Amino acid sequence: MDQHLLNDRNQFRDLLQQTLETAHKHLNVIDSKPPATDRFRGDDLSLPDEGLGGAETLALFNQRYGDQMAASAGPRYWGFVTGGTTPAALMGDWLVSAYDINLADRGNSVAPAVELEAIKLLRELFGIPDDFMGVFVSGATTANFAALATGREWVSRQQGKSAAQEGLYGLSPIKVLSAAPHSSIFKALAMLGMGRTSVVQVGKLPGNREAVDIDDLRKHLAALNGQPCIVVANAGTVNTTDFDDLKAVAALKSEYHFWLHVDAAFGGFAACSPRYQHLMDGIGGADSITIDAHKWLNVPYDSAMIFTRHPALQASVFQNIAAYLGEMGDEPDFLHLTPENSRRFRALPAWFTLMAYGKAGYQEIVERNCATAASLGERISQSNLFELLAPVRMNIVCFTLAGERTSALIEQFLTALRDDGRVFLTPTVYNGVPGVRAAFSNWRTQESDVEIAWDALQTVAEQIRQGTY
Ligand SMILES: Cc1ncc(COP(=O)(O)O)c(C=O)c1O
Numbered sequence: 089m090d091q092h093l094l095n096d097r098n099q100f101r102d103l104l105q106q107t108l109e110t111a112h113k114h115l116n117v118i119d120s121k122p123p124a125t126d127r128f129r130g131d132d133l134s135l136p137d138e139g140l141g142g143a144e145t146l147a148l149f150n151q152r153y154g155d156q157m158a159a160s161a162g163p164r165y166w167g168f169v170t171g172g173t174t175p176a177a178l179m180g181d182w183l184v185s186a187y188d189i190n191l192a193d194r195g196n197s198v199a200p201a202v203e204l205e206a207i208k209l210l211r212e213l214f215g216i217p218d219d220f221m222g223v224f225v226s227g228a229t230t231a232n233f234a235a236l237a238t239g240r241e242w243v244s245r246q247q248g249k250s251a252a253q254e255g256l257y258g259l260s261p262i263k264v265l266s267a268a269p270h271s272s273i274f275k276a277l278a279m280l281g282m283g284r285t286s287v288v289q290v291g292k293l294p295g296n297r298e299a300v301d302i303d304d305l306r307k308h309l310a311a312l313n314g315q316p317c318i319v320v321a322n323a324g325t326v327n328t329t330d331f332d333d334l335k336a337v338a339a340l341k342s343e344y345h346f347w348l349h350v351d352a353a354f355g356g357f358a359a360c361s362p363r364y365q366h367l368m369d370g371i372g373g374a375d376s377i378t379i380d381a382h383k384w385l386n387v388p389y390d391s392a393m394i395f396t397r398h399p400a401l402q403a404s405v406f407q408n409i410a411a412y413l414g415e416m417g418d419e420p421d422f423l424h425l426t427p428e429n430s431r432r433f434r435a436l437p438a439w440f441t442l443m444a445y446g447k448a449g450y451q452e453i454v455e456r457n458c459a460t461a462a463s464l465g466e467r468i469s470q471s472n473l474f475e476l477l478a479p480v481r482m483n484i485v486c487f488t489l490a491g492e493r494t495s496a497l498i499e500q501f502l503t504a505l506r507d508d509g510r511v512f513l514t515p516t517v518y519n520g521v522p523g524v525r526a527a528f529s530n531w532r533t534q535e536s537d538v539e540i541a542w543d544a545l546q547t548v549a550e551q552i553r554q555g556t557y
Pocket of ligand 1: 168169226227228229230232270272324325326351352353354380392
């Protein structure tokens, strides 16, 4: 055995202890570290002929990058819709790598039981009926991909074919109807050979809404003259957390022929709070559902779930048959249900955090995040430096600079804000207006963070306005 490898094996406990110290040092100051930084600028490294061993490698990492690692899991990273990592999720995640079990199949270990149990707990958290099968994938984009692949298979079967077996060549083009689909839907359709242009944009409700206009959806479905299609309903749009009326969309299935996919990547967490759970009413009418765990569940990347009522159809798409992998059987192994074959034991951090904090814990996180979003929204609505672009419905504040607000100015503002180091936000364009999104989904965020961020926002906006940045 290589000498460094041998030494490291003999000093495993010590190395883990040193790693723990590094992690703890970061977590200890995560509230005050900048949530984002500029790119790394430094010399290139070359692959060493002789390795350094674990301890020296850790020292090198700390010296080269460690102190500059941003607090993107901290309380004032409000870009995209990213959560952090709860203490229990981190405990679970560390064990994932220690166990390093391949969750491709259901046998030969107790680990698959943990995945099935975590899925059951998640169904309870989200109020998803028991007849939905669930499985972990790497993120909501992959979940959307898997769901649309299964929906594509369903449509092709309605046409008397199988896209999974024969490809798309003999099929009529498959339409995908949606009012405000997330960009990952287009990406998934590109990967699936259905093409980005298969999306048919359905009208939205009037009055600054992003939710689907049910009458317009009905018109689009009727125009297909019985041709089966896919409808993507949105349970939490990325700019304003607006929800389609899931019940009304699902009710249309009795009249029209479609696969209903619900992208509830982060909006699914509305189910955790009595205040918002009505937004998820009708979720049981879906054929497939996407929910991200690395968003509001606050587990580390990469973790999301696809839930479906059609496990056999899903397996017909993702099956991976080889003599050395054995028969698929009535209860397909995980590798027959997802794009991945070998799979990380990503259910474990989810299981840990769900058991550690339970329903009450997640209700509290969701409601606190929404209260802090409302607080920022209130400050913005009363400020002459900013303007809200949409009402704050749940956890996202979509706003822009008052007065001039070109994309270039927004970019300048956001770069200056990042360099200020107190809060990190990302840009958007809403109804044609360049703006900014502040997304609240981190378990650490409190009202005191809004105060710190608000001070930073005003200071930087003044600098931009006066041209002093
Ligand atoms: C509604 C929605 N769907 C899908 C995604 C894609 O998620 P991921 O980055 O986990 O692939 C996101 C990410 O923000 C989202 O908000």
